[in-house]
Amino acid sequence: MPEPAALRQLRLDGGPADGSRLIEVTNAAGLSVDLLPDRCLDLGQVRLNGVPFAWVGPNGLAPAAPGEMDLALGGLMCTCGFDHIRQPEAHRGGRYPLHGSMSLRRAQVEAAWVRPDGSAKIRARVVHGVAGGASWTLVRRITIPADRAEIAIEDEVELRSPADGDRVMALYHVNLGPPLIGPDTVVTVAGQPRPDLPGSAPGTFCEPAPPGATVVEVGRGIGDARVLFRLEAAADQLPWLQFHRRIAPDGGLFCVEPATHDRRLRTELAPDGPGPEGTVLRRFRLLLRFGRGVPSAPKRSGQKLSGP
Template sequence: MPGEPQLYGLPAGEARKRVGDLRQLARIDEVSETQGPARGARRITLHSGGGLSVDLLPDRALDIGAVSYRGVPIAWHSPTGFVAPALAVNAGTEWLRSFGGGLLATCGLDAYGPASRDDGVDYPMHGRVGTVPAHVTRAQVTDEALVVEGEVRQATVFGENLLLRRRITVPLGSGTILVDDTVTNESSADAGHMVLYHANIGWPLLDEGATLRIPSHAVSPRDAAAEQGMADWFDLQPPTPGYAEQVFKHDFSGGGLAEVSVDNPAQDTRLALRFDTEGLPALHQWKMLGDGHYVLGLEPTNVDWSRGRAAAAAENALPRIAPGTSVSYHLEFHLSGSRSTTPGTEGSSQ
């Protein structure tokens, strides 16, 4: 984070002279939910001092819930809300009954995609980690950033023991969220490892006047429904009754730090998602433009796979982590004013 952070047009040091407490400008709030299906769950809210507000969900793998930038909501929220983990069921497709959306829902750590059964073990849709509470080890405002760290362990007797260490950093005065994850296999056997970062963009950032840019090497449809939409995979239509979801798979392998974006000139708001393609060589685009379910998923993943854990294992496509070793992932969410001059165009290098 080069240079002194800026707070409302002034260097942070100068801004501090004008307040009695930095919390007037930037702070971390910790609360517990009191109503509905979220009752009892923790929520940590970060205010950057630069127009960015971020809700973290410690009881859902320290994922990211509601986000706003200069008053504009960024993330889609599902009808279920952010359900407390005690009400979540890890079986079959029950994930859909507690998937609240939000800017980041982590899927994994040993499976994602459709539910399947592999070697006598049932793997629910999109895995189990998203309903595992985190042990929060740090929540601190420094001279440069707001930092929250935590540990999330997905484990069972006679099975996997995967530890996710997560650090979320919001530079002071910025519109940026940095996510750094390390997954360690703490069992005595190799562990299958699949992870997908389910980032969910909603209205008003997402609308028919916004520009979607995914400069991948190649794009392919997940299934027959997506094949029908290949000609306009990048087009962001208004909500459509009866819309059938489409998923497109984008190859980013060997591309260094990749960037995809949604730019809305009408809202003067742009979201850029950057991710390290060394660990996350693919991105799945979830296009779901129905009434109420009006959402664009931008989903970096460690394996370009969409048919579940069992099929990945059967076809030798399942990544594995050796005992005692780790893999790391890095994502960045950058919110800023719009840069778009031609709404409705796309910029894929396919």
């Protein structure tokens, strides 16, 4: 049996994230994962054998204040939703902030332990509600195995007392930075090379997710197996796939963003139908894999991600 994963619950001292909680998980595969309970248990920095994968902006990993989500997307994954995603919008008397409200909420960590099989398991609950109106409850389960460089995320979201226009909206903002993102980065989607995604100009692109399992692989052309990332999501749960890039001399930022809804205004989107007793329930699952052991897409010619 491999050496079990190690799990520590910490509190940061000093800097912009002073006082914030941190859950650190390491395993025998060389994976190191920082979880952020004060940002709805989002992912902070993730390293494999010391090599970082996440983009972390100038503001670090501090929790965001309302209206500051554009300043606080640092970390490997920021949860956008579940009341709203993308740009701020006013709709039917309600105001919806940039990227929604859930990542502004602190998580109640219900359990964090190492299981008998050596894997680390963390479960947390996060609630966002409107006084006298709807509430969105997230139950998030994160599993990190003992001997594989991967992170499994399982989310269950319940919308209670929805009014006209309320929805469960989700967009998982996965933020990749240097050294993975650089002049020789190659992207494939469902095994097909995507030379249109790497490029020399900033931009945001949204398209229907491929049928079945959505698989996006981002790698370097230098043959370093440590610098390889793969995201898997189910298209029936997250039927849209959005990409975002910012170009910088050091390689910049490249985002892979599975989403529930197209990049359109709320007025143009069909409402969710209420479930039993007026509730709406949605489940989402992501699998993130890193470095060696990642199943490779078919070898084809690809185009590199170039700087300005």
